[in-house]
Amino acid sequence: MGVEEEFHVVDLGSRVLVARAHEVLERLPERGFISEFLQSVVESNSGVHVSLDALHGDLRRSRQVLSEAAAGLGLAILAAGTAPLARVGAVDATPHPRYLHMADEYRVVADEQLICGVQFHVDVPDRDTAVRAMSVLSPWLPTLLALSANSPFWLGRDTGYASWRTLLWQRWPTSGPAGCFDSAADYDAAVAGLVRCGVISDAGMVYYDVRPSANRRTLELRVCDACPRVETVVMLAGLFRALVVDACAEVQGTDRCRHTRPQVLRAMTWRAARSGLGGDLVDPITGRAVPARVAVGALLARLRPTLEEFGDWELVSAGVRESLARGDVADRLRRIAAGGGLTSVVDFLVAQTHARPTTGAPVSVRGRR
Structure with a gap:
């Protein structure tokens, strides 16, 4: 498995989102860090790992070196779905032909893409299995969104949502639930049709909540807010x-996907984005509203045998219990804002994002040759 984390770049003085990602990248190692669509975002790519402990150490080291590079420029990195203080029009697209075309084609949708997510890749047996497994996974993804939701603020105001990033992200023509595909050929034909009709310019613009990777033998999760x-x-x-392991096992030997009405999946996602862990979620089995902790508990119980098989049960179950004990992140951010304003929220998110070095080979900050 591997992880791609996106980070906002903010000014340490004003706490406002700034278009200076290229300056941070110039101080980073050439491998593991890349630019993104807008010039206010830096992306970090982890290595490939089997154990969660190894992944944890990798992510901490990457955040450390990224934080140090930004601090040397009077900047900070911030992992959250949205940066609380930002201005539309103050951040341009990264000057790459593909990104410039997207900015021109999608206009306000692109201009307001001031958001960050975290993507997860998990190895799969083959693309046919991966594509069929997506429909098994999809009803459970809103629960993962709720566990990550942390973006209530947008352009200096409270949106009332736990993950406003989700609502902004869903404006793209190929975002949201993946749909039902019986084979990789079926999926590829659908993507080719979207390119052919001109809605998107390439397969990389398929932004479904879960998708088969274009260049790796993985399933990729894209529904979550970047996490502090x-x-x-x-x-x-x-x-x-x-989830991926169980879904792949379930569809092995079949040639059909499991159909769930897309409007139901979209509604489940909206509910998770609106409430996070602070209200109800939709139970994937019954289709009824249940308290978020009940939905999260049901997911954890469902996955326990596989988590134990990988040796992940103790770490993951402890993480889930801690998340539920901490409560809804969006509500916590609102309480911080009530006491100290949005600059205090930015300071809190920056502090949560920054990580101290762990054991292992240090990663040096340097200028790019």
């Missing part, structure tokens, strides 16, 4: 791996 705490990222990685 490394521990949350690792917990989600463990849950997603167990």
